[in-house]
Amino acid sequence: MTASLELRDVEKRYGDFVAVAGLSLAVPAGVIFGLLGPNGAGKTTTLRMIMDILAPDSGEILLFGRPRLAGDLRRIGYLPEERGLYRKMTVIDQLLFLAEIHGLKRRQALPVVEDWLARVDLADWGRKKIEELSKGMQQKVQLIGTVLHQPEILILDEPFSGLDPINQGLFKELLLEYRRQGRTILFSTHGMEQAEKLCDHIGLISHGRLVLAGELREIKRQAGGNSYRLEAPATAGDLERVKALPGVEVAIPQEPLDPVDPRLASVRLLLAPGASSSELLRRLVQFLEVREFRSEEPDLEDIFIKAVRDAA
């Protein structure tokens, strides 16, 4: 499968601060790719470099298998993290303007705009000024502006942050529809749950470096088999002991299971490669009254935390 988008050893510094450090990444065509990482990992900078808003200090960015050409950016729909519209413009004028700067003619764009407005229940709001719309409605308008020109690639920076539940659903529906049509979607998020539900591929970055990338299913399969859940009444001191046990690579305490007895702890454990689970259980029962100890499919958060630790 050819990559729609590829970064080769891309680096970006702001003064002494290295925002993106030698990042190489390939986004295959026709997938939903999640760029994951905590705040400040370099996600926005990476997306801005792809959109040619920022110039990388070094490295190469390829689109459609070749160096970026002038018209390529118009084949992308870009939703920045910080969103905004002209407050004094009407919804239709605004969308037609966005269509025009993406190379559409007004006459072509008008029916598309109207279709979209009808689809998101804003048909009656076309002649209203943006400032008269509610925040949720503005989010819808922004979304339409991103996809009006039928982009082949969608690049969305934190698309779910600040969205109300209705719009979150709308976004997801749209992303899945786009994938069905064979388009490529790259979005950044720090919310692992969203990514886990939507993505085919992921790239995890931390401190400007790629720490893990690939097909989500494959990543999970590889990480699987050594993720366990432990439930037992435990003090903070007990949890520290658990973390220090041989064979335990990561221990992530979960929300207390029982609000009445917060001491009943639930901990996710990631075992080191080759570590024996029965050996671990034998050690655990020596100081804990273990209620449950079972093998579990790892979630993305565990994988991410482990990957960041491994990279460090």
Add this chain to the structure above:
Amino acid sequence: MRPEHAFIVAKREYLARLKSKGFWIATALLPAFMGAMILGPALAASRTKAQQRLAIVDETGAGLGRQLAAALTEPGAEIGEQREQRERRERRERDEGSVRFDVQLVPPGPDPAARRAELDRRVRAKEIGAWVWLTTGGLRDNRFEYHAESLSNVVTQEVLRTRISRVVSQWRLHAAGLDAAKIAELTRPVALSTIRISATGSRAEQGIGGFMLAFGLCFTLYMVIVIYGQQVMQGVIEEKSSRIVEVIAAAIRPTELMAGKLAGICLVALTQLAIWVATALVLTTPAILGVLLTLPAGLTLPEVPGAVIVHLFVLFLLGFFLYSTLYAMIGASFNSVQEAQQFAAVAVVFIVPPLLFMMPILNDPDSPLAVGMSLFPFFTPLVMMLRIASKMPSAWQIAAAYSLCLLAIAGMVWLCARVYRVGILMYGKKPTLREIWHWVRYS
């Protein structure tokens, strides 16, 4: 840079602004404002007859006080006044406008010091506005005293001074043995008929008309450059603070966005200017003007040659691009209008000096000061407007000033494009001048 991208942006700017009520309100208000500023004081002066209550103390014993009182209250009562003199006097009265005196003659009394103290008290009690003491010593030294609470009424003082001078010189001539009729005949004032020489021939005009034209054009230019410069700044900040700039920057180049913005707003300003000029031309055609208002006797409207209007538009373009690039740069550097306002004052520092030097420039449009200022690009638009409206400068000076201005614009566009490109995507803290300079060097 692709012109069609800039065109899309320009079209948006133009239509969005033309659709706003603010544009049409400003288009209607500015002429009204200018008219009020020019005609208002004149109207106010001709309608209001403020009275200055003046006490005159005459200790010369020569009847000067009585003559001065007569000259101040009944200026027409000059003996042997001819018709021609009366017309001239009436015109003078119009110019002196509001100044009217209500005079009391006060005898000096046995104790002058006590009288002075009493007059001062009456001034403070607002019974009289001022008092004048005519002394024999003053007659010899050509100097009399005027006492009042406020001395800022320079027009009143000037009228008083000329009247006293006239009365005193008439008294002296009388003392020298001339009779009253002879004196009036000999001291007749002379007027200047002003004739303007231009390429199209000479034409009798009043100086005040030419002054008003130059002032009006210069002030209009100033307003339009500042207002639309500020609009550029606010537009840039709006795009930046609403973050829409990032969506736009992902589709078209920042330079295209900047060029389109400047072009669009420039067209809005040209539209407004064209509406004003067209309105002014229609309203001042003799047929319409005659119906609208009767001009004061003797006031002729200055003739406005077509060349002046052409220069108005050229100077507007030069001024707009010189200042709007500066304003765009300021807008791109800051996150809010409040932050930017402090720096917008920088632009005002450049644009205001021509207004301050307006009088000397108009008085001698070819003076080294006027020529020098008109050659400094940031002053060129306003100073050249003043010079062209009052007396067409030589072709080489116009060519030199315009060329220098174009060079400066090229420099400003270069600088602005660099600051803008970086600045519009910089959020967060207010940048220092040093950081902005880094943007210029490394972008």
